[in-house]
Amino acid sequence: MKSVTILLYDGFSNMVLSCLLEPLRAVRDQSQSALHWHIVTPHDGPARSSSGLNIAPDLACKDVIKSDLLMVVSGYGYRQHAKPENLRPLRLLTRQAASIVAADTGSWLLASAGLLDDQTATIHWGVISDFTEEFPKVRPSYERFVKHPRISTCGGASTALELMLAMISEQFGPADAFIASTMFLHDAAQQQSTGRGPNRLEGKGTAQLRQIVNRMVETIETPLSLEELAQQSGLTRRTLDRLFQAELAMSPGRYYQLMRLTHARELSTSTDYDLREIALRCGYADASALGKAFRKAFGHPIRKSRGSRPH
Known part of the structure; x- marks a missing residue:
């Protein structure tokens, strides 16, 4: 794993983002590897977090060629983000990614795009009941995170951290x-x-x-x-x-x-x-x-x- 793309949606949690990104930063600084990442947003403008912080994208979605790992980070507003007309950037980036992590309510977006059909997945505990009802083709899990070869899912900050540590152990030792x-x-x-x-x-x-x-x-x-x-x-x-x-x-x-x-x-x-x-x-x-x-x-x-x- 070298290239990481982080797809941020308005309403994302700063804590979830930190728990996904900081472990990678620690690995990069320790091993001095070629590991790098960039942030993109579905609308190519700044993404506003749930606490009101704005993060500008590093490049436009169309300029992402490929990613070893795509992180889909969504918090509040997931129903609006999941409307069919808003899913095009997500579909583009998932096609170009070797593996995918959906954090917080990111699983809702992947399920809306049909990417979790017939798979086991989890999501933030606060919406898992609605998730189960909305997406009957997805097998819901109450585990802290669900890891598959290509698409892995987790809930809030602590589960995001646990998933990243598991992935780092597998990828880097x-x-x-x-x-x-x-x-x-x-x-x-x-x-x-x-x-x-x-x-x-x-x-x-x-x-x-x-x-x-x-x-x-x-x-x-x-x-x-x-x-x-x-x-x-x-x-x-x-x-x-x-x-x-x-x-x-x-x-x-x-x-x-x-x-x-x-x-x-x-x-x-x-x-x-x-x-x-x-x-x-x-x-x-x-x-x-x-x-x-x-x-x-x-x-x-x-x-x-x-x-x-x-x-």
């Missing part, structure tokens, strides 16, 4: 999916522990998991063994493994390592520390050990990450 997920999990965990932000993290991340993640953050420079981590959390090693596999589909050791390597990447792009200093700050004995672990996890040397430092 679990390491890049981890990088994207930490934007949300780590920040929420730290804010919760310091009395800031929401009292709980929606979706993945129970109170017990947050406590353990916080302990990992606190011990990045001097990592604990998994036995010590389990003991300090009041768990057996086996229970610790089960907790991480159940909630993050990853072993605690892998998660701990990726957390340290992510921190190393951040230090390499935002500070003037040499690699020896970065290694010590991330719990590695020397620059060589850090370099080997980083290359194995991400497929390129950490020095490549240093080239992305903002000026």
Whole structure:
């Protein structure tokens, strides 16, 4: 996946757009890949979000040649958007896309164009009853997201994020999916522990998991063994493994390592520390050990990450 087209309709949710786009931004910045995206609108003018923000398109719909992924993002006003006379841009873009994601009420538009006939799909929970009645040829699902080889669907912001993380893991690997997920999990965990932000993290991340993640953050420079981590959390090693596999589909050791390597990447792009200093700050004995672990996890040397430092 390299080229992403985002089709925005008036009334879209800023939160849904962020949950679709920010994980891709994290992957692009981490891997320094050719991943890129552009925004289009069905009328080629600015799209106005549900909160009144206007986003101008990068190009006209007719100028889109092809897309590896098309994201159809609709919120309020979906019935008007789905009128036959308004579906031409959608039909054009879907024909040129290798795969499609419909978010929020985007499924309503795809169903109106006949693209979901005889398929299982989901939509924002607030309209799923009407959706079921309106489109009898579509098999409605109450799952958080429905992923198919070509067309995937989801509801609101949290489900959009979960779908994107699943797609990133499949397309780019679990390491890049981890990088994207930490934007949300780590920040929420730290804010919760310091009395800031929401009292709980929606979706993945129970109170017990947050406590353990916080302990990992606190011990990045001097990592604990998994036995010590389990003991300090009041768990057996086996229970610790089960907790991480159940909630993050990853072993605690892998998660701990990726957390340290992510921190190393951040230090390499935002500070003037040499690699020896970065290694010590991330719990590695020397620059060589850090370099080997980083290359194995991400497929390129950490020095490549240093080239992305903002000026």
